[in-house]
Amino acid sequence: MRTISDWGNYPVIEADVAGFDSVGQLRKQLEDPGELIAFGNGRSYGDASLQKRMVLTRRFSKFLSFDESSGTLCCDSGVLLSEILDVFVPRGWFLPVTPGTKLITVGGAIAADVHGKNHHVDGSFGQHILSMDIMRNDGSIITCSPTVNAEFFKVTVGGMGLTGVILNASFRLKRIETAFIREETVRAANLGEIMDCFEVSVGWTYSVAWIDCLAKGDSMGRSIMMRGEHAQTHELVSPTHKHAPLKVNKGMQLAVPFRFPNFALNPLSMKAFNFAYYNKCRPGTHQHLVDYNSFFYPLDAISNWNRIYGKRGFTQYQFVIPKEAGREGMARILKRITDSGLGSFLAVLKLFGEQDSFMSFPMEGYTLALDFPISQKAMELFKELDAMVADYGGRLYLAKDSRMDAAMFEKTYANADEFRQAVTLLNEGETRFASLQSKRIGITN
Ligand SMILES: Cc1cc2nc3c(=O)[nH]c(=O)nc-3n(C[C@H](O)[C@H](O)[C@H](O)COP(=O)(O)OP(=O)(O)OC[C@H]3O[C@@H](n4cnc5c(N)ncnc54)[C@H](O)[C@@H]3O)c2cc1C
Numbered sequence: 001m002r003t004i005s006d007w008g009n010y011p012v013i014e015a016d017v018a019g020f021d022s023v024g025q026l027r028k029q030l031e032d033p034g035e036l037i038a039f040g041n042g043r044s045y046g047d048a049s050l051q052k053r054m055v056l057t058r059r060f061s062k063f064l065s066f067d068e069s070s071g072t073l074c075c076d077s078g079v080l081l082s083e084i085l086d087v088f089v090p091r092g093w094f095l096p097v098t099p100g101t102k103l104i105t106v107g108g109a110i111a112a113d114v115h116g117k118n119h120h121v122d123g124s125f126g127q128h129i130l131s132m133d134i135m136r137n138d139g140s141i142i143t144c145s146p147t148v149n150a151e152f153f154k155v156t157v158g159g160m161g162l163t164g165v166i167l168n169a170s171f172r173l174k175r176i177e178t179a180f181i182r183e184e185t186v187r188a189a190n191l192g193e194i195m196d197c198f199e200v201s202v203g204w205t206y207s208v209a210w211i212d213c214l215a216k217g218d219s220m221g222r223s224i225m226m227r228g229e230h231a232q233t234h235e236l237v238s239p240t241h242k243h244a245p246l247k248v249n250k251g252m253q254l255a256v257p258f259r260f261p262n263f264a265l266n267p268l269s270m271k272a273f274n275f276a277y278y279n280k281c282r283p284g285t286h287q288h289l290v291d292y293n294s295f296f297y298p299l300d301a302i303s304n305w306n307r308i309y310g311k312r313g314f315t316q317y318q319f320v321i322p323k324e325a326g327r328e329g330m331a332r333i334l335k336r337i338t339d340s341g342l343g344s345f346l347a348v349l350k351l352f353g354e355q356d357s358f359m360s361f362p363m364e365g366y367t368l369a370l371d372f373p374i375s376q377k378a379m380e381l382f383k384e385l386d387a388m389v390a391d392y393g394g395r396l397y398l399a400k401d402s403r404m405d406a407a408m409f410e411k412t413y414a415n416a417d418e419f420r421q422a423v424t425l426l427n428e429g430e431t432r433f434a435s436l437q438s439k440r441i442g443i444t445n
Contacts, residue, residue: 001014001015001016002014002015002016002017004017004039004042004050004054005042005050005313006042006043006044006045006046006047006048006049006050006402007042007043007044007045007306008045008046008306008309008313008314008315008316008374008402009306009309009311009313009314010046010312010313010314010315010374010402011046011047011050011313011402011436012313013047013050013052013436014052015050015051015052015053015054016052016053016054017039017053017054017055017056018054018055018056019055019056019057019058019059019060020055020056020057020059020060021059021060022060023135023141023167026055026060026135026165026167027135027139029055030135030137030138030139030432031139034053034432035051035052035053035432035433035434035444036051036053036054036055036432036433036434037049037050037051037053037054037055037161037433037434037435037438038054038055038057038107038111038161038165038166038433039054039055039056039057040057040058040077040078040104040105040107040108040111041058041080041103041104041105041108043101043103043104043108044108044112044399044400045314045315045316045399045400045401045402046315046400046401046402046403046437047402047435047436047437047440048112048160048161048398048399048401048435048437049108049161049435050435050436050437051434051435051436055165057076057077057078057105057107057165058078058080058105059078060076060077060078060167061075061076061078061079061080061083061105062075062076062079063075063076063079063087064076064168066088070172071093071172071173071174071175072130072170072171072172072173073088073170073171073172073173074168074169074170075106075168075169076106076167076168077105077106077107077110077132077165077166077167077168077169078105078106078107079105079106080102080103080104080105080106081095081098081102081103081104081105081106081109082102082103082300084106084173085102085292088173089176089179089246089248089292090179090246090247091246092175092176092177092246093173093174093175093176094173094174094175094176094230094292095173095174096122096125096128096171096172096173096174097109097114097115097116097118097119097122097123097124097125097127097128098114098116098296099114099115099116100116100296100297100299100348101297101299101300102296102297102300103300106166106169107161107165107166107169109125110125110126110129110132110156110157110166110169111156111158111159111160111161111166112158112160112361112398112399113125113126113157113158113357113359113360113361113362114399115350115352115361115362116206116296117206117207117208117226117228117296117350118205118206119350119352119353119355119362120202120207120351120352120353121205121353122205123353123355123362124158124355124357124360124362125171126157126158126357126360127357128171128172129145129146129153129157129169129170129171130145130170130171130172131143131144131145131148131169131170132144132145132153132156132166132167132168132169132170133166133167133168133169134152134156134163134164134165134166134167135164135165135167136163136164136426137164137426137427137428137430137432137433138428141167142164144156151422152426154357154358155358155359155419155422155423155426157357157358157359157360158357158358158359158360158361159359159419159423160359160398160399160435160437160438161433161435162423162433162434162435162438162443162444163422163423163426163433164426164433165433176230176246177230177231177232177233177245178230178231178232178233178235178236178241178245178246179245179246179247179248179291179292180230180231180235180236180241180245180248180289180290180291180292181206181228181229181230181231181289181290181291181292181295181296182228182229182230182231182235182287182289183226183227183228183287183288183289183290183295184204184226184227184228184285184286184287184288185224185225185226185281185285185286185288186224186225186227186284186285186286187222187223187224187281187282187283187284188209188221188222188223188224188225189218189219189222190218190219190220190221190222191211191220191221191223191330191331191334192221192327193221194209194211194221194222194223194225194349195326195327195330195366197209197225198225198349198350198351198366199351201225201227202351204227204228204229205228205229205230206226206227206228206229206295207225207226207227207228207350207351208225208226208227208348208349208350209223209224209225209226209348209349209350210223210224210226210347210348210349211223211334211347211348211349211368212347213334213337213338213343213347213370214338214341214343215338216338216339220331220334220335220338221330221331221334223349224281226295228290228295231289233245235289236289237289241289248291248292248293249291253301253303254301254302254303255302255303255304256302256303256304256305256306256307256308309344309371309373309374310373312373312374312375313373313374314344314371314372314373314374315371315372315374315378315400315401315402315403316369316370316371316372316400317369317370317372317382317385317396317400318361318367318368318369318370318396318397318400319333319367319368319385319389319394319395319396319397320352320361320362320363320365320366320367320394320395320397321333321365321366321389321392321393321394322363322364322365322392322393322394323351323364323365323366324365325365325392325393325394326365326366329366329388329392329394330366330368332388333368333385333388333389333392334368336381336384336385336388337370337381337385340377340381342372342375342377342378342381343370343371343372344370344371344372344373347368347369347370347371348368348369348370349366349367349368350366350367351365351366351367352364352365352366352367358415358418358419359413359415359419361395361396361397361398361399363394363395365394367397369397369400379403382403386404386408389412390408390411390412394412395412395413396408396412398437398441401437401441402437404440404441405440405441406440406441406442408441409441409442409443410442416443419443420442420443420444423438423443423444
């Protein structure tokens with residue numbers, strides 16, 4: 001038995017956990033009856049990879065093949081995105097889609113069908129999967145792709161580990177000339193300005209905005225947009241970079257050594273942080289050349305940053321609402337959040353492009369993600385926000401969720417019922433793959 005949690009440290013549970021090094025070992029584990037769920041690197045925030053019995057995939061992490069002409073990589077599901085970057089950036093390749101942390105496994109990226117700053121251009125991670133092998137509840141292995149066993153593929157991408165254990169996957173990396181990003185930052189004085197900025201930034205491959213969710217009145221929604229493109233060799237200026245365009249320094253790794261006491265994060269400290277961050281960026285538009293780690297993964301530079309929320313843990317409330325509802329909807333929801341004064345410093349706004357997947361989170365529209373320390377007041381606020389999100393035709397991201405109820409899931413995920421039936425069918429009636437989340441939101445019993 002081990003004490004374990006996902007990234008938000010809420011909930012924390014006691015579980016039977018076991019890793020595996022080979023397909024045979026995993027099959028042996030599946031011979032024992034009872035429910036279980038795959039656990040990648042625990043970077044989902046809530047309870048999506050938690051259950052009283054868990055199979056840890058991290059040890060199952062070999063690179064299987066790479067085709068230099070097409071950039072097609074095949075690797076085990078326990079490989080971290082950071083391990084792919086370490087090997088392939090120096091050879092001139094980058095991930096087709098990456099979330100805001102590189103410390104997730106390939107299996108976790110497929111199961112949550114993660115999105116990045118380029119969703120409006122390149123879609124989600126699952127859209128780049130050419131083929132994958134999955135171990136089913138009876139120990140058999142099924143190979144699937146968008147054309148082979150396509151139904152199985154469809155329910156596994158974004159299926160949160162409920163169809164089986166993804167063993168390996170093939171996907172195409174994209175060519176880069178340098179390890180640097182030509183970044184442009186734009187300061188926006190309020191929500192209207194930042195939304196205008198997103199509308200005119202659709203030609204950029206990457207775009208995202210940090211939003212101050214404590215600013216009120218005319219300043220509500222004041223933010224900083226970061227948009228970027230992979231830099232080409234001729235854009236590098238420093239002789240060191242020109243000499244080794246695909247090399248980046250590891251940089252300093254900071255760490256939060258212990259859990260902060262609960263009082264350390266209070267409205268005053270958060271307001272001060274947000275004020276300083278916003279004013280760090282001068283008004284107007286500015287260009288910089290930054291390495292890919294600074295652009296995509298600023299938080300990964302601080303190990304265990306989740307400890308600043310203390311023992312009570314935290315959750316991330318991430319929702320998306322359709323583009324048509326965007327301006328009015330986002331203003332109403334943000335006002336409710338700023339009025340509550342409960343949100344913390346990390347609020348991220350992004351405009352998604354179109355997506356037509358079975359269970360994936362993105363839809364064409366605006367998504368906002370912000371962290372909240374766990375409290376009774378926050379839980380009450382979420383209920384109100386849920387109602388607004390559902391009214392606007394939006395939904396919540398399962399990878400960040402630890403508290404949504406079954407009714408909200410049912411109302412907001414159009415394929416909820418079909419997905420439940422598919423999971424039941426795949427498990428041949430007896431629930432095998434189930435998480436605390438899948439039980440809470442009523443996908444499994
Ligand atoms: C700082 C930070 C930033 C983030 N930014 C983003 C972002 O920008 N965009 C985004 O989309 N997400 C983002 N996330 C969320 C994260 O990308 C997802 O939660 C991802 O699924 C975590 O992968 P993991 O390997 O840690 O898997 P876990 O968290 O361990 O598991 C996640 C889900 O995948 C399933 N799973 C894992 N491995 C397998 C497998 N081999 N077979 C079957 N199912 C499996 C689990 O059962 C679970 O349902 C962020 C998270 C953090 C901490």
